[in-house]
Structures are given as C-alpha cells and as structure tokens.
Amino acid sequence: MPFMSDNAAPVHPAVWAAMQAADAPQPPYDGDNLSAAMDDAFSALFGRPCAAMWVASGTAANCLALAAMVRPYEAVLCHELAHIERDECGAPGFFTHGAKLVLAGGDHAKMTPQTARDRLARVGVGVEHTPVTALSITQASEAGCVYSPGEVAAMGAFAREKGLRFHMDGARFANAVAHLGCSPAAASCEGGVEALSFGFVKNGGMGAEALIFFAPDMVEATRYNRKRAGHLQSKGRYLAAQILAMLKGDLWLDNARRANAAAAEIAAAAGDRLIHPVEANEVFVALSAGERAALRGAGFAFYDWDEATARFVTAWNSEEAEVMALAKALRGV
Amino acid sequence: MPFMSDNAAPVHPAVWAAMQAADAPQPPYDGDNLSAAMDDAFSALFGRPCAAMWVASGTAANCLALAAMVRPYEAVLCHELAHIERDECGAPGFFTHGAKLVLAGGDHAKMTPQTARDRLARVGVGVEHTPVTALSITQASEAGCVYSPGEVAAMGAFAREKGLRFHMDGARFANAVAHLGCSPAAASCEGGVEALSFGFVKNGGMGAEALIFFAPDMVEATRYNRKRAGHLQSKGRYLAAQILAMLKGDLWLDNARRANAAAAEIAAAAGDRLIHPVEANEVFVALSAGERAALRGAGFAFYDWDEATARFVTAWNSEEAEVMALAKALRGV
Amino acid sequence: MPFMSDNAAPVHPAVWAAMQAADAPQPPYDGDNLSAAMDDAFSALFGRPCAAMWVASGTAANCLALAAMVRPYEAVLCHELAHIERDECGAPGFFTHGAKLVLAGGDHAKMTPQTARDRLARVGVGVEHTPVTALSITQASEAGCVYSPGEVAAMGAFAREKGLRFHMDGARFANAVAHLGCSPAAASCEGGVEALSFGFVKNGGMGAEALIFFAPDMVEATRYNRKRAGHLQSKGRYLAAQILAMLKGDLWLDNARRANAAAAEIAAAAGDRLIHPVEANEVFVALSAGERAALRGAGFAFYDWDEATARFVTAWNSEEAEVMALAKALRGV
C-alpha cells in the first residue's frame, strides 16, 4: 500500500484526456494555443495579471525563479529544511551561478519573520559577504505545514522591509490552499509572493509544473534561462494541456482535498505520535524501528524521515480502503 | 499542410499506449522498472554495453553529454552550423560552465577530418588558449545530410589522434540510420562515438530523448548533473515508456523511413533547386520570395532557412496526399 | 635585444617610488586613501565623473567589465582577433557565467559599424539565440591600430542604436592616446564607451590596471565581483600607488610616446614589409623564416605572429641604441 510519496502517483484521467486532445500539430515550443492560454488562466485564478510558464520539474521551477531574483554574488534566505537546500543536488547553485543559500530555522519547517530576521542579522555587510536579496518559503512546508495568509503576508512584509524578492516553492501549493480554504491568491501573491512554483506533478499531473510570475520584471530573463537549461520542450503543448486540465473545474483543488482528507484520517489514528500538525498530505509519525518493520511487513510502503520518524504521504488517488488499513494499523502499534 | 518541422508532430499511438500502460505507481525518478530497462534495451540495440538516460529535450541531452566531456576551461570542436552553436541559447556554456565552442566548416553542415584538422591547427597552445578536448558532430546534419559509417569512423580516428572525446547529436539519428541502412552502431559507436543524443521527440515521441553513453566514465557525473539541471523528472517512467515503445519492433526505424520517403518524394520534385542532397527528412529548396509566397498561399507551411532557401521537413505522420500536393506544387514553380 | 612584448618591461622608477611611499599601514582592501583617490584622479583626467578600481591584470579588468554588462544568456560582439576571444583562456565565459562572444571582422583588427552591423544581422531572434547586448573594442587594436575619436563615436552610435553596452579594452590605451594626440576622453568616453580597461602594466606599472566605469550602474556589482574573483587584494594601496604615479604629470603619456616613437623608427625601417599601419607600439613585419632566424641570430627577440609575420613590440624603456640596431637590421634584410 503506497504511502511513500505523492510524486509517483498515476496521471489523472482528465489530464490524460487533455493531453490526447492536444495531439494535433501546432507550433513548437510554447507557440501553441494551449501554452498561450496559460497566462490568462492563471491571471483569472489569482485575480491579477501574471505570467505562467510550464517546466518539467519542481527543481527547474524553483531554480529558474531564484535565477531571476539573485545575481551570482548574492544569496537566498530559506529554511534549513527547504527542498532547494536539501534535495536538489545544488541546483540553485547551478541555475544562479553560485549564489548561496542562507539558512534559517523555525518550527515545522516554516520560517517566521523572527527566525528570518535573526539569521539575516548574522550576515555581515561589505563586499566580503554575499548580500541576501531573496527569500524563499515552501507552501506547504517540508513538514507538511501551511503558512496562513497572515503568515505569508508577514513574511512578505519582512521581505519588502529588507529589500528581498519573494519566492514560494509550492510543490504542494494545492494541498496548502485546500487546507486553508482561502483563495490561491491569499495563500501567495496577496502576501507579497512574486514568483510561485505551482506544483501539479504530485497532484495528478505527469510532467508539468507551472512557474508563475507576479513580478513582470522576472519574465524575460526566465524565457531565455528556460531555453538555456534545456527546459523549453518542443512539444510544449502537452505540458500546457496537463496544467490547464488541472485548473479546469478546480480539479487541482479537488485532488488536493482528497489527498488531505486521507492524510487527516491517518493523522487521527496516529494521535500523539504526530511530529508535526497535519495540514496537508504528509503525516510524520514517531515510530520505532521495530514498529516500522512491522508496518512494512503488513504491506505498507513509506519513507524513513529519520531514525525515529516515518513519513506517510497521501495523494489524489489514495484509496479509502488502504488509508483505513493504515489508520487501523497505526492505532494498533 | 505542415512541413514546418518534425518537432511538432503528434505522438505515435504506440507511444501513447505505452505511456498509459505505465500509469501504475512505481518508485519515482528513475527507480522504476521501465527506466531500469533502458540500459539493456540500448545495449541490445547497439550490440555493446551502454548506459541510457532519458531527458526531456535534445538540448539537455547534448549539453549533459558535453558537460561530461569537457572542463570549464576547455572547448568543443563542432560545425559552425551545429545546433549547439546556433539554436540552444548558449546552453552548452551553461551546462559546461563556460567552455567554448570552436567552429569548423564543411559542406552540407558536415565536418571532415580535414576541416576539423584545419580549425584545430589555428588553436594556440598554452594556458591563454582553451584546449579543445571534445568533438561533436550531428547525425543527420543541420543540412539533412548523413555521415556514412566510414565518415563517422574517420572523425572518430581524428578524435582519438587528437585526444578528443566524441559526441554525436542525433536529434535525427533515426533518419540517418534509415538512410544508411546500416546498424545504429555502425552509424555511431563503431566509429568511436562515446556519447549519443538519440532523438525520439521528432520521430513520434512526446517529451523524451535518450542520452546514451558508450564511455562508462561519463555516467556518474551525468546522473548528478541531470538532477542538478532539473531534468530528473519524478515520474520518469513515462519518459522511459516512450523510448522503450519506440524501440519495440523498430518503430523508431519505421517512423524514420516513412519520413525519409516523404522527403525523397519532395526532393525528386525539387530537382536542381535542391541546396543539399536529401538524405534524411529535410529538404532545402532554392525558392524566391515570390515563389515562397505562392506556396504559402496554396496552404503549405515551411521555414525560411535564408532569403533564398525554404526548408521543408517531413515527419513520421506526413500524409501521402499532402506530400504529393507539395511535390506537385514544387514541380509547378 | 627585447622586442618580444611590453608586458615584461621593468617598473618605472616613479612607480617604484610611489609604491614605497605607500608602505605605512592603512586600512586594507580599498579602504586606504590612495585607492580612495582614484575616482577623483580619473574623473579629472576624463573630465567627467567616473568610478575607478584597480585590478591585477587586463584579463580581470576586461572580464569584470563584461560581467557587469551582460547576463549569462547574452553575448558580446567583438573582433575575431580580440584578446578576450583569443588570449584569455575563456575568461569572459568564466566571469560572465557562459555568455558568448560573437565575432566580427574588420581590417587591422578594428571593427567598423559596417562589420559589426553585418555580424549582428546574422544573429537570430528568439529564445534559442543568445541576444547580443554588449560591444567590446580594443584601443589600440591587436594589430597595433587606433580608433580615431570619430571611429570610436561611430561605434558608440552603433551601440546605442542597437542597445548594446560599450566596453573598451585599453591594454594599450596610453599608446592610442599618444598617437591620436587627443584627450583620453575623446578616445573613449566621449564616443560612448561606458567601461574602459585602462592598462598600466605594459606601460611602466608592475601589477595594476585601472577599470574605469563611466556608467554608474555597473559599479556596485563589480565591487562584489572583484572580491568574489579574488581580485580585491588586501594591500590594495600598492596597486593604487602604481596607478596614481602613472597619472602624475602624465607619466602614462610620456611613457607611451616613448614607446610609440621607438615603434615608428622600426616601422620606417620596415617600409613596405609592414602588415599594418604602425600607430602604437607594435610593428608587424612580413619576414620569412630565414629572415627571422637571421634576426634572432643577431640577438633580436620578437614574436612570430604567424608563419610569415614577425611582431616587434616596443616599450617605455626601449633603448635608442637597440631600436636603431633593429631598424638597421630590418633595412638590411
């Protein structure tokens, strides 16, 4: 029973259908009418003008955004558990040509204005120090926790105060919005986010993430950088089709709600073994090696977060029976 | 009638079927059984052990190969019309961290040992000059022409003599092999090619190219570089599925033969207006502005190569009626 | 008798004296009063506000300037014989993170608006092509020839028309100004030059070149980039001392005049064997292998430019007797 990660779930039928409907030849790269429709689709969704580009991976989305924000001698402030720091093989350093990541703390993998401020205070002034000129937060965080609109806005205010550009890694942005019950804008751009990596792959897509720019000055460089990084696929219409299908009828939100609901069931079963509040589709549970072995013996697949913690991830396709089986098993340990 | 480019053709039905058959969840990235099968599939195809990785674009394939071949202070020798020089927005400079391309001439966008040797002779010796340590040729060339096995081997001998690693950009490798009627190995690795960008997107795939390493020392760095460039997609099984479907029953070769045959029909009609021999699926025809306007008025889409030349590209799905219509129109000008 | 290069000449006594006068401890890096005086000194020299930084080499000066002008996915237009293209081991690619050099022709290693325009016309439009956003010319050129104020201004007008930033590699700027008999401003910034690598090492200095910015927007990034490249030396006062000593009493101009005069004597002797007009301190002479061997046998050191050409370089310290000996020898071949 698969609770390893949402990044291996199947493709949603509506996405399949949209891709196949895109089969007729069209101009290559992003010259097709689906790619051209993305700006409008996301502008409508966020209620403000924005530019949207497809890319094949969250790493590409995040790093193209950062490359548009910092110069090579500058630095990005992020949480010490951020995906860009821990899980992308130094990709930010590649795309930004060596810019540094400056790491702050914060409970549940979320920075606060205070943890950000404290870290920034320790960055020296002068040409021997890389100036921090961008801020990146993850919505939902690596611990499966969500920044409320107020928390996003507080980070945005901090960014403005310090002159930092503001990026949001939204690999699980859908799950965050589903949890918050607010508009996607309230969870991002209304709080000051200037570039958003809006994830679809973990939520029913195949190989397309949307990189959304609310700040128009970042767009042109990114068009070149996307090509230069080999991410301007020639049959881009199939990526645009995936994304537009996810937006249609708020499929992205339905899928995320389903995943969140499954996670909530598991969380309820885990009780006081929970390491973090369960606000999205990830459940971190304190389990001993023996307990984990027993669960695996019973057919559950999941990830060892550290020696004492297991991570269970649900997805749009998590089956109720399997979720209930896991919940029951967790109650039994 | 679409003769603009093969890079916008639809996805072949067998590829669609294979992708959908890959829908069941599997370990992410390249941990799935389809990705794992690629090494064996290509080793069988080429008759020697090789390592195969999927990436989303030819630019990524080419540049990851070059990054495994040269250090940032070195240089790659290629034809002045090569795609890596002219059409990738400096992507080789990005992936290699600034290595130079050193440009040689040669008829029909093909280098010869002589043009390569002449160019190399003009590269200075000493630390003020970037040493050339790799060679890249395009099979079929940007002019739609093909290196025979003997020509590949001659370039390979030159590379060995000069201590150059040897890369082949095979965005249209299938068309080249279909033209030659030889084994894929004879058109590449038997002549000394150490890394091959084997294109599928232009030939019936959706968004998957294969990067083949015949030289095992280049593999490990490339695994990291692929991740670092955002090209290790989490649902990699859908890329592997495309490629394996193309290999099955030599679909790649059938598709290429079909495209080549269509190009041959057009070429026959173009007669002595042909700029280059037609050996793959591209037809370069001397046409005045007026003649081109007339053809466009008649419904034909194609690319203006330069002021006096139109380029017509066929694909696996070129329809016989449309090809005949174009042939007839060309005879009429 | 040394006519190999001016880059190995001794240090001028006035420079030695100024360095030793700088021995008293002062704040490190460029916090000392000599470094602080550079902006004013060059602003006075050029008759307009400018920012001046010392660096240790012409390569560093050139490449820091280019790094302030182009983004990694852009390109610099320069002559195909430019030092940045041929003699710096790809340093521009290092400092700019992979930006390309686009090469134009032109007699005597000088571009003209026409050669520049022709080359630019062949650069494609769209994200697959690196946009050219900077222009770099060499004053005096690699052939020892000089852009007149009118020629500089014509290139500057071209740069403005095309939206290009404008850099001048002035490794031998002093020799050019000495030849022109105009103000240094007329030979550079009055014609639109925005950043000038003003060479002193070849003209009596030890290890200090001045990087002059007439465009204030390039300064801040360069302060960081200089540090980041290891070029912010801690005892920077010794570099500033060299440069200020060269400016004092127009020593830079006197030294260049002396070198130019020596070159003119040699040029007169070379007669119609001259390959290029002799306008600075380099003399290119058609000489057969045998003739060159004979000259070397007679004690003259010089550089083989190509199989049929010898290059003789004079310097501030060229001795009259040696110059006359060379002139006599050349008359005798």
Added chain:
Amino acid sequence: MPFMSDNAAPVHPAVWAAMQAADAPQPPYDGDNLSAAMDDAFSALFGRPCAAMWVASGTAANCLALAAMVRPYEAVLCHELAHIERDECGAPGFFTHGAKLVLAGGDHAKMTPQTARDRLARVGVGVEHTPVTALSITQASEAGCVYSPGEVAAMGAFAREKGLRFHMDGARFANAVAHLGCSPAAASCEGGVEALSFGFVKNGGMGAEALIFFAPDMVEATRYNRKRAGHLQSKGRYLAAQILAMLKGDLWLDNARRANAAAAEIAAAAGDRLIHPVEANEVFVALSAGERAALRGAGFAFYDWDEATARFVTAWNSEEAEVMALAKALRGV
C-alpha cells in the same frame, strides 16, 4: 596603534629588495626564472616534490585549490567559521561553479574528526544530494588556534577514510608553524594535506600568496584556471620574488615568530578574558563596549569580533612599545 589586522602591514625590506632585483626584463607570466624556481624552493622546504604557483590573494589561492578538488555538483566540508564560508563573498561558489560548502562545528574554529564525521553523517546519499568530496581546514584557525601535527594527521586520516581531497587554508600558516616548532611538512602535507594556500601577504609580503600542490593531479587544471580567473599576472616575476625572499633564510618563520611573540605578550595581559588560546598572532578578548571605547580613546585600533569580543592582531612589524602599551592598557581595564 595598529592591531586591526596583519593584512595591512608594510612590506618587509628584504621583500622590497628582492622585487627590485627582479626588475630586469624576463619572459612574462610565469616564464621567468624566479617563478620557475618556486617548485624547487617549496619542494626543499617541505621535503617532497610539490608544485607552487603564485597568486595575488588568499581568496584566489583557496578557491583555485577547491576548484581542482571538487566538481560543480559536489561539496566541500569546512568549519562554519571558515574564511571560505564567511569572508570571500561566495568566491568558492564562483571558482567551483556552484559547489556547496557543508559546515561543521568545533571549538576554537577547528574541526575534529568527530565534528566532521557528525556533519558528514547528516549528508544524504543519492543524486538529490551534493556529495562531499573535499575537506578544508584553516591553519591557524579563524580563532587563532593551531592544529598540531597529530590533529592534522587525524583530519587527513578521516579524509582518506571518506575519500575526500584535503585542502589547508594557510593564510597564517607561518604563524602556525612558528607556534608548533615543527617542520612545515609536519603541520601540513605529512598529515595528508594535498593543497596548501601558504600565505605571505599578512607576514611581510605585498601581493603574493603561494598555492602549493602536493597532489600532482591538481596542477594542470589549476594552471588554466589561474589564467582564466585573471590571476596569471604578466609580470609574475615580482610575485615570485616576494615569495622567494620570504623563504630565504626562513624570513617567513622569523616574521611569524615576532608576530606570535607580540600576541603572547598581549595574551598574558588579557588573562582570563581570553576567548581562545593564543597560539598564533590573534588575541580575542572579552571586552565590554565601554572598555573598547576607552581603549580606542587611548589610541588602540582593533576589530570588534562580536558585541562582547575584541580582536587584536599582531604582525611582523608590531612595535614592542606599542605592544607593551596595549598589554598595560588591558591589565588596566
């Protein structure tokens, strides 16, 4: 009275003399006989074959060494207070094209095998993580403390065990060796160090540091990288002259002993206010803001390390009277 930093001290008379003796023209770059003598001079000093190159700054020396050790997707393990992490504006990221620094702790700015091991254990395995392939320690450390030969050897054993290349930042290597009373080899290469940034600028030089390679495989790439970074100065003989003058008669050791002795006097006066053992030429003293103001009022210049700590640095030219005055003042606070 100057206790701000040793990086602004004057040039030693013997160094001046050697530079002036190098005035006669010689082949440029490192083609002169002084540069050529460096390998032998350092091989004799260290009792084993090594290659030595001059560069203008410690940042350049450190980063060229790291660039020879790691690929762009790899990482360097160093102390969290290391100069390469805190004071070089991200220069390691520039020279290595984005490699990361992975930070370990340890008292007195010294790593131990245990702190290194603990940190390494937290680095994940797999292509999403940058593999650590090099280790860099600072001798003497940023806290003015020294690794004993045994401690260096322990770090070297750790590096070998983990397959890490081993770099030593020796900006104050002379002070460390003077403290240890051992051979320079015992303080570095005998313990496994493969590349050493051997500092001279802080110890009586002007603008020349030596980069020493005990591992021959790193040399060739570095020759190119030095040129490419603009650090191959054309009048390199003046840099070689400085270094050779410092080696002659062990001037480097005499100068360091003098600086260390001055620091010891100050340390004795600081008593239990010392933050770190004083083993080289830096004295860290707990002093309140008021106490520091009083000292400054009395004419002492020094650096505020943090809110509660002042740093006093001595140099080869520290004057006995000034040192005694400071010692007396510290006893009085």
